[in-house]
Amino acid sequence: MDNVFVYCEIEGTVVAEVSQELLTKGRKLADTLGVELHAVVAGTGIKGKVEDQILPYGVDKLFVFDGEGLFPYTSAPHTDILVNLFKEEKPQICLMGATVIGRDLGPRVSSSLTSGLTADCTQLEIGPYEDTKSGKKYENLLYQIRPAFGGNIVATIVNPDHRPQMATVRSGVMQKAVFTGKAKGEVVYPTVSKYVSDASYVVKVLEHYVEAAKHNLKGAAIVVAGGYGMGSREGFDMLFDLAKVLHAEVGASRAAVDAGFCDADRQVGQTGVTVHPKVYIACGISGQIQHIAGMQDSKIIISVNSDPDAPINKIADYVIVGTVEEVIPKLIKYYKQNSK
Amino acid sequence: MSLKIVVLAKQVPDTRNVGKDAMTPEGTVNRAALPAIFNPDDLNALEQALRLKEQNPGSTVGILTMGPPRAGEIIRQGLYRGADTGWLLTDRLFAGADTLATSYALATAIRKIGKVDIVLGGRQAIDGDTAQVGPQVAQKLGLNQVTYAEEIVKIENGVATINRRIDGGKETVQVPLPVLVTVNGSAAPCRPQNAKLVMKYKYATCPLERPAEDPRADLYADRPYLTLNQWNVADVDGDPQQCGLAGSPTKVKTVMNIVFQAKESKTLTASDADVEGLVKELLDEKIIG
Secondary structure, eight states, X not given: OOOEEEEEOEETTEEOHHHXXXXXHHXXXXXXXXXXXXXXXXXXXXXXXXXXXXXXGTOSEEEEEEOTTOSSOOHHHHHHHHHHHHHHHOOSEEEEESSHHHHHHHHHHHHHHTOOEEEEESEEEEEEEEOTTTOOEEEEEEEEXXXXXXXXXXXXXXXXXXXXXXXXXXXXXXXXXXXXXXXXXXXXXXXXXXXXOGGGTTOEEEEEXXXXXXXXXXXXSEEEEEOXXXXXXXXXXXXXXXXXXXXXXXXXXXXXXXXTSSOGGGBBSTTSBOOOOSEEEEESOOOOHHHHTTTTTOSEEEEEESOTTOGGGGGOSEEEESOHHHHHHHHHHHHHHHOO | OOOEEEEEOOEEEOGGGOOGGGBXXXXXXXXXXXXXXXXXXXXHHHHHHHHHHHHSTTOEEEEEEEXXXXXXXXXXXXXXXXXXXXXXXXXXXXXXXXXXXXHHHHHHHHHHHOXXXXXXXXXXXXXXXXXXXXXXHHHHHTOEEEEEEEEEEEEXXXXXXXXXXXXXXXXXXXXXXXXXXXXXXXXXXXXXXXXXXXXXXXXXBOGGGSOSSOTTHXXXXXXXXXXXEEEOTGGGTOOGGGSTGGGOSOEEEEEEEOOOOOOOOEEEESSHHXXXXXXXXXXXXXXXX
């Protein structure tokens, strides 16, 4: 009862990084609440292959559902597992990745259990709440903090009366860390057929194709990002040149992606990737709130912009006022001249 | 086979043009202060519906939307592109709904419409970006679901073949009808409005959209297809306790405008000396290199 659950997503027998990030967050929430951290994973042929990717993040109890038809993921069997497991376990919190799978599964489970679900949280905290209408007071609710409305506001959402309190979080928003304290690390292998009815294996996956990631934007130490001010797809070639010499990854603002200058998987921001690099070089990016939300934790921010009043300059450590066409070749040139 | 298709469409504030009075003091959206548009992903869903209608003669496409009376505009825009009918769910009791209460309202309406083969909707709406309502509706109706669809390739013998996006890749799945499909923004864009259909439907309205003394009353008496379906909670046999704010498990505790901490920035020019100076500084401090 009342524990914190994390749904761990897999590709084959590899646990998604976002799930490990959530385990680290879940461990902290469980400690704050004085309860256990539980994890659940479902797939085919995963027994003995996924435990070591999950337990080190401070899991007290891991439920491994291993059976035919559980990979590739389809909605109904995974929903059955969570709904029936949660009816037994009655967790107070359930976290999952704001991924294609988490966004398919979370709402289905919440609708079945009539519990509230908040998408794309950027912070999760524990705190009290008073309902202004009824005057009823609550302790230890999960604050589900998320940007809303195109990133222009940030809302704190609570689920006072329904359990579990469910939230999804995007990859890269939380940071994973192996747990150094003591956790129970118990593993159980429930019988899948007790949780999933045969009728649930209704969607057939004919083809399932996942490419290895083309880049590691999320984990990059240096990010060179371009905005609408790059002007064109060719303009972005200049950024790739700069990224190459700096051993950096290329990111983009939503405006640049919408304009077709850059592929969508490189979008940095609230609806894209969240990055935490040592250096973030923003080229021709004006700095809409939804973009800043995805890069504000960069240690050093350099803005290259012809507009000295671009909003991003306010949070930049260095502002180079000039056109990208002029400045980027100079950055490349002087880096090559001065580095060994 | 002929299909009965319902498209879930939402009128959304254009979040790309948000002003200061966008939120009410209660923390809900002040829709009156913002330009209202057809949610972009829902247009992709409508296009898939219209293609299915063409491929499966005798099929019908209806637009189901929930909102204030002015959301009747969403049904009209659907009719202009080739939809056959529409339903506006409108009632003060629906107001303040979170995704779960919204899905309850839509599910009751779909039950009322009856015998639906395919429910299509956009992957998500730009005012909330949650992507939750589609799957929540599917669960309430016990429908199969496929999210993030890019193309409904075909429907044969009651089974749909669908291409969908997944993280870092693609999938092709087969799913028996009835099914709810959410369509990605990367799917084919929606066809433009058809001039003839605009002429035909431009005065199509829900009763609540009309003035008390309507100069077009005779026209509406003459052409019943110009009166759009308008349903309230009672019309769909809804439980008011599960609708709107009352039926929403999530509550907004606080809403804040985002203010970023301004830093003390060093401003440089694009001169060779300035750029080289910066590069040297970063190299010296081992920040790069």
